[in-house]
Amino acid sequence: MDAVRELTREAFAPMRFSDGTEAEALDMLRRDGDLTLSLVAVEAGEIVGHVAFSPAMVGSEREGWFGIGPVSVRPRRQRSGIGSSLIRQGLEKIETAGARGCVLTGSALYYGRFGFVADGAVTYRDTPARNVMWLAFRGGPPEGEVRFSAGLEA
Incomplete structure (x- = not known):
């Protein structure tokens, strides 16, 4: 998937919060078999967007949670x-497949529109509470430290 890799590099290059490791x-995630869901958007034969979903743990919950990211869109199409x-389609597919919910780190302004909550009950390393979010499809709200797949933890 060289096209998705290049898209990811291009999408994150101008982002001040990026550490440049998103494509890696x-x-x-692919190498470890942790890329649970990978969706692309195509326009005129060109991949212009991509979203990845991979397994995650929240507190003692080892099953049913997924991390979202990276989410990449060509700069000229952002x-x-x-x-x-892509996020809405992915959330629908993950929920339909029986997921308990999704977690991520990012902007509450952006991800709040999808129903994600940043309430401090879910934490990730030293990331500010306002940037650690969850969305539950079934069961109660999650609580505890998030652990993403190794590809996102590096």
């Missing part, structure tokens, strides 16, 4: 709804 994280559409 995606490679590691803010056009491609990322939102």
Whole structure:
């Protein structure tokens, strides 16, 4: 998936919060067999967006939780709804497949529109509580430290 790898590099290059490892994280998820769901958006034969879902743990919950990311959209197509559409489709597929919910680190302003909650009950390393979010499909709200797949933990 060289096209997705290049898209991911291009999408994150201008982001001030990026450490430049997003494409490598995606490679590691693939290599480890942890890329549970990978969706792409294609326009005129070109991949313009991608979202990845991989297993995650929340506290003592080892099954049913998934991490989202990276979410990549070509810079010239950002803010056009491609990322939102991919996230919504992915959430629907993961929920239909029986997932308990999803967790992520990111902007509450952006991910709040999908129903994600940043309430401090879920933590991740030293990430500020406002940037650690969860969305439960079934069961009660999660609580505890998040552990993502190794590809996202590196």
